[in-house]
Amino acid sequence: MKVVVYNLGCKVNKYECDSLLKTLSKRGYDVSEELVYADLYILNTCAVTNEAERKSRQCVSRCLKLNPQAKVVVCGCASQNDPNQFSQKSNVTFVIGNAQKGKLADRLEESGILLEPIPREYEDDFSAESVRTRAYVKIQDGCDNYCSYCLIPYVRGRSRSRSVKSVVEECKDIQFKSKEITITGIDISSYGKNIDSDLATLIDALSDIECRIRLGSLEVNAIDDNLLSALKKLKAFCPQFHLSLQSGEDGVLKKMNRHYTSDEYLQKVELIRKYFPDCAITTDLICGFPTESEESFESTLRFIEKVGFAQMHIFGYSKREGTVASRYKSLPPEVVKDRVNRAIKVADKKRQEYVESFVGKTLQLLTEDMEQGYMCGYSTQYIKCYIDGGESDSLYDVTVERAQDGIAYCKIN
Numbered sequence: 124m125k126v127v128v129y130n131l132g133c134k135v136n137k138y139e140c141d142s143l144l145k146t147l148s149k150r151g152y153d154v155s156e157e158l159v160y161a162d163l164y165i166l167n168t169c170a171v172t173n174e175a176e177r178k179s180r181q182c183v184s185r186c187l188k189l190n191p192q193a194k195v196v197v198c199g200c201a202s203q204n205d206p207n208q209f210s211q212k213s214n215v216t217f218v219i220g221n222a223q224k225g226k227l228a229d230r231l232e233e234s235g236i237l238l239e240p241i242p243r244e245y246e247d248d249f250s251a252e253s254v255r256t257r258a259y260v261k262i263q264d265g266c267d268n269y270c271s272y273c274l275i276p277y278v279r280g281r282s283r284s285r286s287v288k289s290v291v292e293e294c295k296d297i298q299f300k301s302k303e304i305t306i307t308g309i310d311i312s313s314y315g316k317n318i319d320s321d322l323a324t325l326i327d328a329l330s331d332i333e334c335r336i337r338l339g340s341l342e343v344n345a346i347d348d349n350l351l352s353a354l355k356k357l358k359a360f361c362p363q364f365h366l367s368l369q370s371g372e373d374g375v376l377k378k379m380n381r382h383y384t385s386d387e388y389l390q391k392v393e394l395i396r397k398y399f400p401d402c403a404i405t406t407d408l409i410c411g412f413p414t415e416s417e418e419s420f421e422s423t424l425r426f427i428e429k430v431g432f433a434q435m436h437i438f439g440y441s442k443r444e445g446t447v448a449s450r451y452k453s454l455p456p457e458v459v460k461d462r463v464n465r466a467i468k469v470a471d472k473k474r475q476e477y478v479e480s481f482v483g484k485t486l487q488l489l490t491e492d493m494e495q496g497y498m499c500g501y502s503t504q505y506i507k508c509y510i511d512g513g514e515s516d517s518l519y520d521v522t523v524e525r526a527q528d529g530i531a532y533c534k535i536n
């Protein structure tokens with residue numbers, strides 16, 4: 124739960140706010156003294172002038188603009204002076220004056236306004252009983268990256284990892300029930316940070332798992348020789364690297380608070396291809412970020428051509444109130460839409476080229492369901508394949524006969 128404690132008054136108010144921030148932080152809440160997106164706003168108001176009181180009232184509306192679902196608690200001089208000016212406002216859940224401010228955290232917890240804080244440790248009490256063709260195993264929650272456009276760190280909390288032992292146990296349990304496991308989390312690249320481990324160590328511990336293993340989305344900084352060597356040792360690794368890009372232009376990447384340059388990204392792609400020459404590099408791209416000029420977008424188009432992505436998820440930028448990027452002026456929606464369409468065209472062309480490069484070659488296909496009269500499934504590289512005949516939920520070695528619209532039409536070997 125994200126809590127903002129906002130000071131509208133003097134140094135005494137500031138002192139009280141600091142103390143409350145400290146208490147809440149110690150109890151595990153994600154706190155901020157800035158007016159950012161939050162679940163709960165505690166406003167320590169001021170009544171030194173009419174203008175100060177007006178600003179205090181206005182602040183409630185500012186909070187609700189940031190998050191219309193948030194609860195607002197008001198304390199301090201303006202509410203002491205006239206509580207009604209706040210209590211009638213929507214979402215204002217609790218109004219006190221200056222008395223008992225020191226016990227505010229307790230009172231809010233007792234009344235249920237302060238919900239349980241997001242834990243700092245991984246809560247290892249989910250277990251997905253998996254009998255599906257492709258299973259997911261969650262290894263981590265939360266994110267510390269604070270990309271400037273993203274709300275996730277505010278609503279999911281800090282990165283925290285499940286223990287290696289617990290992940291291995293679940294994978295062992297699933298390996299004969301499902302044919303493929305996707306290792307998933309909010310930011311699996313940060314796996315291990317809070318438990319003195321890392322992703323390569325976890326992958327090493329999975330080296331005996333029999334079924335196919337695929338990784339979820341990765342950050343560039345996670346790619347190194349250790350991780351790639353560990354992946355190489357897996358019995359059935361699916362060589363698909365979903366390497367989050369978001370923009371191919373350095374200025375935009377910086378404003379997005381992404382911590383790599385396009386050159387560094389490319390170097391990591393080259394390193395991956397040294398270990399897994401035919402692997403699929405897939406990615407996410409945001410088009411129309413507020414600071415993206417036409418020139419920077421064109422650089423991104425050139426960059427995606429250069430990398431040769433096997434598949435891309437392309438999104439138009441969408442403003443999330445409370446994030447750093449929400450303070451930037453958005454581009455007109457038609458510009459964003461146009462860029463999305465242009466990026467999709469390049470992505471489709473590259474996908475087709477990638478699939479064509481497998482014509483005449485063998486892929487291992489895991490079938491799922493019928494589609495367009497064919498049995499449909501995905502290769503280890505996550506190429507969508509169609510075959511004539513075959514059963515669902517089965518593994519086949521197939522030869523690619525032709526590629527059309529990014530789909531491999533194959534025959535069973």
Ligand code: SF4
Pocket residue numbers: 266267268269270273274275276309310
């Ligand atoms: S985009 Fe991903 S890495 Fe960036 S803050 Fe959001 S969840 Fe974290």
